[in-house]
Amino acid sequence: AAESAALLQRRQAHFARPQKNYYAEPPQIERGWREFLVDVEGRTYLDMVNNVTILGHGHPRLAEAVHRQWQRLNTNSRFHYAAVAEFSERLAALAPDGLDTVFLVNSGSEANDLALRLAWAASDARNMLCLLEGYHGWSVASDAVSTSIADNPRALTTRPDWVHPVMSPNTYRGPFRGPGSTRDYVAAVAPVLEDLDAKGQGLAGFICECVYGNAGGIPLPPGYLQQVYAMVRARGGLCIADEVQVGYGRLGHHFWGFEQQQVVPDIITIAKGMGNGHPLGAVITTRAIADALEKEGYFFSSAGGSPVSCVVGMTVLDIMQDERLQENACVVGDHLKRRLEALGQRFPLVGAVHGMGLYLGLEFVRDRETLVPATEETAAICDRLLQLGVIMQPTGDYLNVLKIKPPLCLSRENADFFVDMLERVLSEGW
Numbered sequence: 001a002a003e004s005a006a007l008l009q010r011r012q013a014h015f016a017r018p019q020k021n022y023y024a025e026p027p028q029i030e031r032g033w034r035e036f037l038v039d040v041e042g043r044t045y046l047d048m049v050n051n052v053t054i055l056g057h058g059h060p061r062l063a064e065a066v067h068r069q070w071q072r073l074n075t076n077s078r079f080h081y082a083a084v085a086e087f088s089e090r091l092a093a094l095a096p097d098g099l100d101t102v103f104l105v106n107s108g109s110e111a112n113d114l115a116l117r118l119a120w121a122a123s124d125a126r127n128m129l130c131l132l133e134g135y136h137g138w139s140v141a142s143d144a145v146s147t148s149i150a151d152n153p154r155a156l157t158t159r160p161d162w163v164h165p166v167m168s169p170n171t172y173r174g175p176f177r178g179p180g181s182t183r184d185y186v187a188a189v190a191p192v193l194e195d196l197d198a199k200g201q202g203l204a205g206f207i208c209e210c211v212y213g214n215a216g217g218i219p220l221p222p223g224y225l226q227q228v229y230a231m232v233r234a235r236g237g238l239c240i241a242d243e244v245q246v247g248y249g250r251l252g253h254h255f256w257g258f259e260q261q262q263v264v265p266d267i268i269t270i271a272k273g274m275g276n277g278h279p280l281g282a283v284i285t286t287r288a289i290a291d292a293l294e295k296e297g298y299f300f301s302s303a304g305g306s307p308v309s310c311v312v313g314m315t316v317l318d319i320m321q322d323e324r325l326q327e328n329a330c331v332v333g334d335h336l337k338r339r340l341e342a343l344g345q346r347f348p349l350v351g352a353v354h355g356m357g358l359y360l361g362l363e364f365v366r367d368r369e370t371l372v373p374a375t376e377e378t379a380a381i382c383d384r385l386l387q388l389g390v391i392m393q394p395t396g397d398y399l400n401v402l403k404i405k406p407p408l409c410l411s412r413e414n415a416d417f418f419v420d421m422l423e424r425v426l427s428e429g430w
């Protein structure tokens, strides 16, 4: 323990402070296996929060494939090699018809920056709509369209003039509640567009997640995106679906988040799970939109689309398929959601369980009528869960939502262990 504390001090001395740790006194993690992490003292933790390692930690087949590719070749996409063609083909095959062209980058932020640039180039306009309470990354443009107070408290005051946030269609906390609120939330978009029309300004596009990630996995109201996409496209704008967190099978019931809203975007961005922790991101769009970037010259990313990255991406897809991980997310996720909802019958602190598949958010409130967020309680519950061997963190603008986004290989038994531990903590007096 003393050595671990000394190491933490060394981290604090030379590693940037804004790149924060989970926990004030974090366990020092040494290795991982499936949905488990093991610390230097040999304690095992159930990782219920890491939404990047979708296959689970330490997957031997992925490690072997990377090792083999590193020994053979790693270079950049200006060279001609098989992996970049093969991986692009596979990503295009996963996307809806017509979205057949792929850019390969290294992160979700980069993918979203590139998506914005594509929309600017293809539309010859600059203005971009985004949703309040959204998060799209830390790079300059992706940050400009990010409005989540928890992730970026200053964003609301420092936004450039091309960004136009619209009311978040949050059916739990917003001014309009429930699945019948679609019309009111769509109506809230209209004045922003009318203002642009009145000024004679064009619209480049609209970026959003199709299930609200940072608000804890709240689905958009039914039909919302069909209507908003139509309004955006009527003005020549492009619709960007940020699938960095929600896409790639995590929802269980759908591979893509936009399927939930029965829409097809013009541009899809992905990252996180597609690399299982290896830096990997992509933009999938139409040939015409991709080609619009030629106006600005060419696009290049030093490591984006490298042979190693492509092999990681293809191996992740192979393993997902062979281990039927999307199906597991559906079955185990539904079971987990039912058990969490049952906790709500016993503990008034449980306001709601949002989301689907292994993309869930359990929201704690002090009062189910006024929805006062139970922020301090949520932090204390997460600390107590750590003592019981569960890694869990708060999310949401009020940090009162448990971010339940484990590896997609989570077993039913371990989902039960998580709920049992949560039940135990709640029984202790919340």
Ligand code: PMP
Residues within 6 Å of the ligand: 106, 107, 108, 109, 110, 112, 135, 136, 137, 138, 209, 213, 242, 243, 244, 245, 246, 271, 272
């Ligand atoms: N979009 C969404 C929805 C995200 O959740 C994140 C990461 N939390 C990003 C974009 C940014 O991805 P990255 O951290 O890989 O840059």
